[in-house]
Amino acid sequence: MYAFTFHRPQTVRQAASLLAKHEDAKLLAGGQTLLPTMKLRLAGPPQIIDMSLIEGLSGIEQSGRSLTIGAMTRHSDVNTSPVVQQAIPVLAQLAGMIGDPAVRHMGTIGGSIANNDPNADYPAACLGLGATIITNKRRIKADDFFTGMFSTALEPAEIITKVSFPIPKKAAYQKFRNQASRFALVGVFVSKRGGDIRVAVTGAGSNGVFRVSSFEQALKKRFSPKSLEGMTIPADGMNSDIHGSAEYRAHLVGVLARRAVADAIGKPIA
Amino acid sequence: MAGETATVFMTVNGKPINANIDPRTLLVQLLRENLRLTGTHVGCDTSQCGACVVHVNGKAIKSCTVLALQLEGADVLTIEGLAAPDGPLHPMQEAFRDNHGLQCGYCTPGMIMTAVDIVRRKGHDLDDRTIREELEGNICRCTGYHNIVKAIAAGGRAMRGNGSAAKAAE
């Protein structure tokens, strides 16, 4: 790694002021993305701001029709939380699919969302549930938050403090793994909340996580895998590499969307 | 910056440690180079192989993907601390030995530490499928995993009431 100065602020305000003061500083949440990047010398932030001492950034709370998760909450805690399992079970399952058990003990939801890796799972959940990302400055709707591969609407010195998820009636996530990295080659998150239908896709798009409005329209008529039969999305704009061609990813989006809807209505396709 | 040092305090295998280190020091480097606890290994540079797994505050962590400075005040347990000092082996260690769960031994400390963590989280009666899924973050090139899975199942049963692995295998 390149050398750096290590900071351990006690409050969000201190962290924000460090970010404002040092242009190239990076926040350290779980470190499961930042540290490997630094070890390979692909990133060399001269200041590291460790978030782990700041109180009030972890925690899971259900109130009324929404579930709120603190930004520093670890994936393993989301996975095993009885509150999450009860309120939005698919979110607990999704958290349990990120990385591996050791990575899940450290990785955080805030870190994942702020990074917006095009193969990550949480962005699909946020977009797929219509979450609200709450920062030290404002509330940002998921539809506005994810602006492209590795980029978000976060402004300099803006820090995610929690994420709030509306509780859906039905929801499911299908993840088709890259066998090497175990990230999502393609992941599809579907949800239904009243008349609000969402289909969010990670892994496939060359501009990061996106919604499939054609599928959402079809599912509005009837929320069943049959509504998506024969439907495809174009291969244009899909990622392409040795793990999956654009055509294959486009194909997977259709397959996984049907399977996810089947899961969501309680009739999984074997 | 380069040349800067910082101090960190933690407990490793029950012993208090005060170290003056380069901030870039990963936990695995602190363990292997500063403390000469070389049982924890490095096998990759992408945080995937699991040879570096230790327990921090009771949870399995990849020691190659955490800075020592993040662990101020933490309680760290490595493979060297798993067995009681001058005492018997941990049932999971015995289970690996009795079930031929290792060949070259390089991935083994990480496997054993992961295995103990699996049992703590998932219970003592582990089926093959669960074990295999839980081993997603541990790569072995020698054994093909078959005996590792057997060993972990046996170790899990033996960890119930701290019995011996040999009994559990019966």
Add this chain to the structure above:
Amino acid sequence: MSATGIGAAVRRKEDHRFIIGTGHYTHDINRPGQAYAYFLRSPHAHAAIKSIDVKAAAQMPGVLTVLTGADLAADKIGNLICGWMIHSKDGTPMKMAPRPALATGKVCHVGDPLAVVIAETLAQARDAAEKIAVDYEVLPAVADPAAAQKKGVDAAFRSTKQVTKLDIVNNRLVPNAIEPRAAIGDYDSGTGSFTLWNTTQNPHVARLVIAAFVCMAPEHKLRVIAPDVGGGFGSKIFIYPEEVRRAMGVQACRAAGEVGGRSFLADAHGRDHVTHAEMAFDADGKILGLRAKTVANLGAYMSTFSSSIPTYLYATLLSGQYEMPQIYCEVDAVYTNTVPVDAYRGAGRPEATFVVERLMEVGAREMAQDPAELRRKNFIRTFPHQTPVIMTYDTGDYGASLKKAMELADRKGFGKRKRESARHGKLRGIGFSSYIEACGIAPSQAVGSLGAGVGLWESAEVRVNPTGSVEILTGSHTHGRGHETTFAQLASERLGIPIDNVSIVHGDTDKVQFGMGTYGSRSGAVGMSALAKALDKIEAKAKKVAAYILEAAEGDIEFKDGKFSAAGMDKSAAWGDVALNAYIAHFSGQELEPGLKEGSFYDPTNFTFPAGVEGRVHDGVAQGVGQPLYEGAVYDEHGQLVTGSFMDYAMPRADHLPSMTVDTTVTRCPSNPLGIKGCGEAGAIAAPPAVINAITDAIGTEELAMPATAQAVWAALQKSNRIAEAA
């Protein structure tokens, strides 16, 4: 069989240190005041080095020295070599490109090392390496072997219409032992001696090459130690640039193991063949002949044994388990701007088996014959059997293995399972692979006649101590293979002593007589045979000592279960007494030397030929399933390694693999004292064609390359217009 002798299931002696974390791997060694080396590696697949300026790097904090190829040449350090000379069809010797330890003049693959920084810490070395200024002139690169460049058998092919033809790619693999390679070099200026700790499968060979060819140090002043080694699979046989270092004037220096992405560029790769193969059958399905043309990728340089892998270790196995009257194989071994390719788990035999077993399976399908029956019909039945490709198979019972495998796999019930799967919208297939390999490498004369620059015998020395405990010094090296236990079991059984009284010493050239090391599944057949011979000599000498103690004639002494007794007399001497007496040596008037220590060199009289439908245990199978389903090293057209880390190179995990049922049938090998065959590579050899045969059976098309990922299978189905809704 005793409780701890051969065949007994015992706990491995070596496991204790591994499970408590006190294994002693090269990277665990910390020499006082040691320095660290970091290699600057080429980012280009092919480029001329117009200039290289290390001045700024040398001034960086903590830096002790920076070395380039020019420095090595000035010190008259020799190049790395390929140790097996082969000749082309027309007799011209192979073109071995010079391979200096640090590239000079040009770099030939991404990862080719051209300079090394030695500094007080690894971070300092790495920081300084970034300051080395290299002016590269990028040159065109070639990564694809097929882009880089046939007889008596033809008559067999002309005589029939039934010819099965296949184009096969055996995909490039990266061995990826979990322990990265590492080396520590130490120079004692007082004695002029070098010590090299190294992750090697063959410390003596490393020492010989480094001394005699690379001219680092005279052989008698160079000690090579291989401590615990975390897996090799072939990749740790070869002599690599990083092990070559000018230690003179520099204190102990550790070349930090090339980890992860850098090891993908630094360690030898495996396989990478492109083959067009044809098999001719008569009207009943009896094989008339096989012909194959293979382009084999050598990579940018010839690695230590690379010439032999795609030639003598490959083509000589093309007879498989079958009677084949005619075989023709032509191999073009080509250089490309990629990492050098050499032996990897199976070394040539997986490539051969894949060709033969795919041809058999596809042939069966084309002739509408049962694939098991087609194999059975063609099995060799009388032994010894001389194949058209050099090998003489000593013994075998291939029908028995096939029968047992069919029972275990419940082949009879397959149809029912297939229909059940279809009901759930799934395609089910079954695939066979009858493999054979040549193990127990190898009879020295045989390989010598084929151009090998070494003999492939093995050494063993048995030292009995006065207290009766035994040390076995073996030239074999265990790197997970369990020798500390299996070798001890043999001694324990032969000498009737507890297994805990036997130590195995290996991996240190100061302690152990020259040995050839471990690879080619030879530790059992060759290494243990050497041990068996040495134990024979020990027994013979011990009987002489016992005769003296018992005042009996030597010819009357019997040795059983650790006791020497004299026939017809009611006296006996325990092993411990005999051992002690050998050293007290009060043999008056006897022509008997004191002591009890014997050595032996064993040169195998033949390869061994384990064969079967699944020879050994799970580990080889993991790699044998990895290749057809998950693994594959991919280069782009510019010679950049796209699969440069575990993020892109899929290493099989526990949930990628099934649990396995393994069984054996036994035919004793007649050519070595123990009758054993060797099995370390079996799974990696047998499994790939079985897997591909099963998948192609299920999807109904043969156009499927390895790795058969979900995408590849989908594409194959698309192409053959099968099912649309598959993922």
